[in-house]
Amino acid sequence: MNLDDQMERCDVEYCKRRDFLPFKCTLCNKKFCLEHKELKEHECPFQFAERKALKCNQCNQVINYLSTQFEIDVLKQHVCQKINVEKSRCPQCKITLNDLNKFHCTSCKRLVCLKHRMKDDHECEKYSKLNYCILM
Helix, strand or coil: CCHHHHCEECCCCCCCCEECCCEECCCCCCEECHHHCCCCCCCCCCCCCCEEEEECCCCCCEEEEECCCCHHHHHHHCCCHHHHCCCCECCCCCCECCCCCEEECCCCCCEEEHHHCCCCCCCCHHHHHHHHHHHC
């Protein structure tokens, strides 16, 4: 394996110095050598941009962005956690399940509430088939 393959070049046009562990700018996401790691040294286009934040109305998550970005574009790119998480319900009592009251049945692979965690309480398919075979 060639060592040159693992080295990366500084993104400053006139430098292009090779480095094993380049510094990544948090604003422009480019990689730089030790000499050009500072914002003013690599003339970062975002060095005078202000950091702003806004709150999503649906999931109440705070979204950080730069003043060079438009608020509408930032909200469009934001993947709302509340929308992506489907609310699962217990098949027996229809109660909404959360991290504190859900139980994953290893036999039928369904999510049920703690009240219906026993196999005969939530009509576990594998349990009922097994019971049927034993009774015959």
